Amino acid sequence: MKLILSTSNIMGGGPSVIRRPTVEKSNTELTSSLRANFAAHQLAPSSTRPPIGIPTAPTRKPLQAWTAQEGSTLYIPALDVSGSALAEERSQYDITVKLFYLPNIPASARCAHTREAIDLVLRSLGVKSIDLLIVSFPGISFDADDSDSDADSPTTTTTTTTTSDPSTDPSAATTPDDFATMQQTWQAAETLHSAGTIGKLGVAEFGVQRLTRFLPLTRVPPAVDQINVRDCCVVPKPLILYAREQRIELLTHNDCTNILPRGTLRELLGPGEKGAAVLAGAAEAAEQGRLKGDVEPLWVVKYTAVVKDRGVVESKGYFAVAELKEE
Template sequence: MTKLILSTGNIVSGGPSIIRKPGAFRSNLELTNSLRSNFLAAQEDYAAELAQGHHGANGNGSANGVDLGRPPAAVWTAHKDGALYVPALERDIHGLQEEPAQYDITAKLFFLPGARVAQRPQHAKEAVDLVLAELRAPAVDLLIVSFPGMSFEGDCEWEADKQNAAQGNGEDELATWPAIEELHRAGLAKRLGLAEFGSEKLSRFLQSVQVRPAVNQINLKNCCNVPPPLAKLAKEQGIDLLVHSDCTDILPKGTLRDLLGPGLGGAGLLAGPETDADGLQGDLTPQWVVKYTAVVRDRGVIENKGYFAGAELVDE
């Protein structure tokens, strides 16, 4: 079994970006495109270094007639602490430009379908630790948790709220929450939040947890208004309602295999269909994704934004 940690790096280019932009970019497309771009950039950087080395040695940009356009995976990835980092992380070029207290840092953790519920505490701690190390910050201001199988869809807001009541897995969600509460108690997440909880699910959830969510984030892509029962409950319980445009299944299994595979647009990390092909082989399962943003408080701009994703490759 091989654990993989994928990263986009800071996807804010050309300086900080204003928070409100016309036309929201869906997170699944943003994640996929950003991962692909970061993989390619890492390969190009290391390929250039290899080409320079071979140029100095034999006067050309190849070694033994082999094109150095795509460097071996061992060159641009790194094994550390039992995981394969794709690409290798360069800690010395990351971090916030100002003191962490000058930012509002939000992390949204997506637990993906197919991953084992028993592993969620490990995944949550791993994801938050990666974000904090990337930003060089002591804590996130808000940690939002997204569980699989949840949506907020319907012909109207009342129908969406009704359908939501039967979605997800209440037992698994409650079994996971203590690990999220522990991150709060450890000072790593100042406030906690949920995603896609309608009035009935949220009411049941609040009755069974110790650290209550301060935020509930919902996607109103098919509904123009917040369901009145949810708005009433949130007001009574002092919970902020936020709107988002994220996908619950932000990184499907097939998408991840295409990203890492040998095909066009792939990173070449996984072996092809040939039995003697180079590359990793096995059953690849995405387990979690964390999306993070660091907003400069006094200027209202996003300085740092990116994603990490965790996956498991099991030998067949």
């Protein structure tokens, strides 16, 4: 069974000025927003009147009451696009989507995931196209030293996920760049670009060496390179010069390498204190309506719709998709 988790529009408190500094990393924002959306849909006030002076404790609705199943796909919670649809004409917005491919997923599956992720965003926002798609390949991180080295070096770059990131999945700590897989995945995005569904394509964490090796493999080269720089947002000069030469816009971000590890997903959906009780505990019976089995995260997508002339974020949210391996 496929599980589609959604945050809905996390800008529920009103549009946010885009210039406001980002204080949360994407993994923290994702998990906290999912928990909040789950709680908003599954918790109901108690049907019994408590004694005077004693607060009413919320109770959880049955799983079927706040989720929706379509064939072999379960939406958690049931997808409601009314709160995410854009209020103004499509031409008034810049819509950016970042797709996080997760570890241990074959390139053939990622191609289908790309189409599925974009379709979910389009459906949620009520639009037919987005302006920019940034793809984030798993297991790589930006290395400033890479931009200072010989850009024509044929050696495959190996990167290590920083252990200071609490969301790091140790199984993906060291991953060599696989340009054949990247090319195959990129072709799916190129197809959507050619169809007019995506305006521009971008990559994340590419230094000079990666760009030098990747660009000849593309039919539609990346127009954006989004990097995470830790040293006061100082972008290495060789990368600035190379990006200018190739007409690539450099952007920075505050996203982590592995946005949704399996353990975090299990905690989100599990029966524990921080879980939504979608998954049954080891001693619980299936008759209680909860799902039995293990979950594997497949991909995460983040979308942002900014009103151009006012520079405010009107809609922002995440979808996370996982596979339930039933017992």
